[in-house]
Amino acid sequence: MFNQKIVASLAKSSMIRAMFEAGAKLKAQYGEENVFDFSLGNPEIEPPVPVQESLKKYVNSATPGLHYYMSNAGFEDVREKVAAHLQKKSGAPLTKDHILMVCGAAAGMNIALKALLNAGEEVIVLAPFFVEYLSYIENADGKPVIVNTEKGTFHIDVEAVKRSITPKTKAIILNSPNNPTGVVYSRESLENLRTALEEKEKEFGTSIFVLSDEPYVSIVYDGVEVPNMMSVFKNCVIIYSFSKSHALPGERIGYVAASSRIDDVGTLMGAMITLNRTLGFVNAPALFQKVVAENLDVAVDTAFYQENRDILYNHITSVGFECVKPSGAFYLWMKSPIEDDVAFCQTAQKYNLLIVPGSGFGCPGYARIAYCYGTEMIKRSLKAFTNLAKEYGL
Numbered sequence: 001m002f003n004q005k006i007v008a009s010l011a012k013s014s015m016i017r018a019m020f021e022a023g024a025k026l027k028a029q030y031g032e033e034n035v036f037d038f039s040l041g042n043p044e045i046e047p048p049v050p051v052q053e054s055l056k057k058y059v060n061s062a063t064p065g066l067h068y069y070m071s072n073a074g075f076e077d078v079r080e081k082v083a084a085h086l087q088k089k090s091g092a093p094l095t096k097d098h099i100l101m102v103c104g105a106a107a108g109m110n111i112a113l114k115a116l117l118n119a120g121e122e123v124i125v126l127a128p129f130f131v132e133y134l135s136y137i138e139n140a141d142g143k144p145v146i147v148n149t150e151k152g153t154f155h156i157d158v159e160a161v162k163r164s165i166t167p168k169t170k171a172i173i174l175n176s177p178n179n180p181t182g183v184v185y186s187r188e189s190l191e192n193l194r195t196a197l198e199e200k201e202k203e204f205g206t207s208i209f210v211l212s213d214e215p216y217v218s219i220v221y222d223g224v225e226v227p228n229m230m231s232v233f234k235n236c237v238i239i240y241s242f243s244k245s246h247a248l249p250g251e252r253i254g255y256v257a258a259s260s261r262i263d264d265v266g267t268l269m270g271a272m273i274t275l276n277r278t279l280g281f282v283n284a285p286a287l288f289q290k291v292v293a294e295n296l297d298v299a300v301d302t303a304f305y306q307e308n309r310d311i312l313y314n315h316i317t318s319v320g321f322e323c324v325k326p327s328g329a330f331y332l333w334m335k336s337p338i339e340d341d342v343a344f345c346q347t348a349q350k351y352n353l354l355i356v357p358g359s360g361f362g363c364p365g366y367a368r369i370a371y372c373y374g375t376e377m378i379k380r381s382l383k384a385f386t387n388l389a390k391e392y393g394l
């Protein structure tokens with residue numbers, strides 16, 4: 001009776017639903033403070049003070065037209081500020097005409113994919129991946145092609161990407177710093193990827209677009225460099241979100257930036273602006289466009305996340321788990337001590353630990369721990385990780 005594809009996809013999302021339900025049950029049984037919920041990437045910290053101040057200013061402002069409909073691309077002055085900010089970072093020439101304000105990265109990804117893909121064209125997704133990518137590609141009638149990252153390090157396996165490229169390849173999605181691994185791709189590996197893409201573009205006479213999904217780009221540790229993707233790739237579309245960098249996930253604000261080096265970039269921008277309207281977003285929230293434009297150089301205090309990372313990483317590895325040390329984002333990617341990662345995460349619930357099986361990210365045998373929560377909860381959880389390790393004889 002209803003849309004069969006969507007109804008069938010409900011079963012796939014049951015893993016996260018089951019986790020929610022298990023969490024609610026544990027919290028009712030043991031009390032909120034005795035359950036260690038690391039399941040969602042929902043930052044527990046408040047937006048930075050300058051962001052809060054800008055918001056108060058605009059809420060109290062009597063500027064006429066602040067809440068009107070506007071161009072589907074967003075406020076001109078906001079797009080000018082974003083373009084200038086990105087131009088400084090990338091060194092690439094950009095104007096407001098390369099910027100579209102959107103309702104977060106989720107909207108931006110859907111818009112960019114739909115603007116680029118003809119039905120049946122392929123999009124390379126590197127595993128493990130943010131699982132929503134598969135739905136976004138399907139929404140645009142595209143076909144995901146999943147390529148594993150390098151075993152153990154989760155860096156880009158350039159040769160594997162190259163082998164997966166066909167005449168139908170339209171795009172590759174990159175997400176660095178990465179959810180769920182915390183890996184940041186090095187300039188060298190991105191340049192190798194560029195060479196591989198260029199070789200294949202030449203061979204097939206095609207253009208392959210790099211969709212750089214960047215919600216975590218300002219959350220990095222130990223001074224690690226996050227190369228600007230526009231400075232590396234010609235056919236680059238950046239999808240940025242303020243959900244994590246400014247702790248504003250509920251406000252739905254981000255932007256899409258298309259490189260000025262893309263051939264016929266004006267048509268691509270026109271398509272994306274139209275899609276912002278026809279997909280039903282119409283325009284990004286007016287108030288928050290103004291707020292973020294004043295705070296482009298502001299970000300949450302990464303020292304908070306770094307402390308959480310250090311406490312958790314040091315403890316988890318000291319009790320015997322294997323884990324990639326994250327260079328960015330706020331996730332730990334831990335190897336399951338048994339092959340069945342779903343069973344492992346179920347066992348973790350015995351100790352009131354809620355962690356997400358790697359299968360949910362296209363990478364069985366691992367589990368993801370989101371550490372964007374209060375440091376006190378993380379400290380209280382350590383004993384549970386010790387007991388979990390003991391259960392597996394580590």
Ligand code: PLP
Binds near residue numbers: 105215240242253
């Ligand atoms: N991309 C990645 C890798 C994410 O982790 C998330 C959210 O967790 C999103 C996109 C969606 O972010 P937004 O809130 O901006 O839609």
